Amino acid sequence: MTRSIWKSTAPKTNFPALNGNLETEIAIIGGGITGITAAYLLARSGKKIVLLEAGTISGGTTGDSTGNLYAMVDKRLHHIQSKWDKETAARVARSRAQAVNLVEELVNEHKIDCSFKRVPWYLFSETDKKDKTIEKEIDAAANYNLPVEELHELPIPVKVSTAIKVEGQAQFNPAAFVRGLAEKIDSTNCQIFENSEVHHIEKEEELVLSTSSGTVTAKKVILATHTPKGIYGLQTALYPYREYAIAAKLRSGNFPDGIYWDTEADFHTSLRTYSKGNDNYVLVLGGHHKVGQEDDYSRFFGKLEQNARRYFDVDEIEYKWSAQHYKPADGLPYIGESSDENIYLATGFSTDGLTYGVLSAMILNDQLNDRKNEWSDLYKASRFTPIKSTKNFIRENLNVAKQYLKDIPGKADAESFKEIAAGQGKVVEVDDEKWAVYKDESGQLHCQSAVCTHMDCIVDWNDAEKSWDCPCHGSRFEATGQVIEGPAFSPLDKRNMNPKE
């Protein structure tokens, strides 16, 4: 069973579930860093807010993230510069730095115990193959007034060819920050509900959000759900990927603070430290792949462990987890009003979601208070950038078409339920329909349709997370069919086991 170090170590919140019908100015769906920071800022400005979280606060992607905050971006600033221009890349760096500053201000103002600290960020190449990438990033960072330095050795036991160091970035425990901030939100203006999953949004004159135990009627809605819930054209410009992480407890060794990114493209490893009491951990992350398109998901943890043991004196791997991210078609996130009037979204953060989540909250706070925000045009959700998006758009949407074409009659993972081992799931064809069948540890079968309730792709069994993952737009479902994340609103359709088998 996977579990993230952040979710496991941060104090829990205890907000009630929605019970009844409420009216409000702004409803926020999602209690991660975007939703909670937006709720905090909007409530502080006097807006009436209701926030609905399907599970627990910071129980989704925020709690599964790296805990790194930085001005740079996953795709590198020089990529943004070449795809857009120097000014755009500079604005990305400036806006992200401002978001990191806001986190620091909130931590200090409310004394949130989340291990926030300023640390340097390093990008390194182990061989000279990637020296050019480092050189480009040094040039780019220098353009944006980032305190940049070129190095040829790191303070960690990894041999490098070239490295870049940028001071003044930050790390924290994201779950502790978000849960801590949630407790500090002005409760006269904001009501927070946990375990209140929205399963439908009725788009009338006002927006009516339905949960199993009540409704919220709002003038405006923020979808702080990582990717917008439901069907949006924007989903053709959002590409779901997963990444893996382990927290390895160190037996010995001194590992200085910092965010360490390896440029080697095949596994894209990043490293950081974290201390809990007297225990020191090194966190190793990497292994990007498209959601729902692998045969063996657990192997990524094995490779991360191998990397950790290569450099450090590892005692044991205490935590392992994985997280999802959505790459945007043109390299920048989509933040602002969606194609549906009065519904706002913040998505396409790639692996830079903690910083972009806070930045989204800042932008949405200004927009919903009718104030001008200097970054809102840069990240406008309704922008149309065909030239910058075409390559990714074609490649990724052809990939989606390919996933649909895999839905051929007679083709399934297993021919009968007997082939499914305990704790495993397989797609089985039953009466000309594809079923997602999970056999739990006690041997009981859980049957549901394998057709994703978002846009009808066939889901794939994820052995690492024990989930059904949709390879088209990234919806994920528990082994028993309930929605975990992604654009799908509804659980997988239940199927009754056919005694004929």
Next chain:
Amino acid sequence: MVITAVILIAIAVFLGGYLLTYVLDQKIPPKAIVFAHGTAAILGILVLLTFALTTERHHKHWDSFIIFSIAALVGFYLFSRDIRHKNVPKWLAVVHGSVGLGGLAWILIHILH
């Protein structure tokens, strides 16, 4: 060219008949077949349009083109519902299939006549 169009449309009609069994059984049709059906139909209609615009023959098959275009429009509607995981109305699927099959019979009669 008309023969090519007829072959493509005949493939679309055959696959459509298979998909109709899913709709009538209230099952979710396999998407590979849905895409193959749609692609064959669109290509068939495009070939028929190209024929109509380029031929010097008296009968340009505009009547068949219109019949297949109506079937295609209904098909797009049905697809848009199916892909959004919404119920596909059985009666409309039957109408769609009947128009497509009728169009195929109509064009065959004219070709063989």
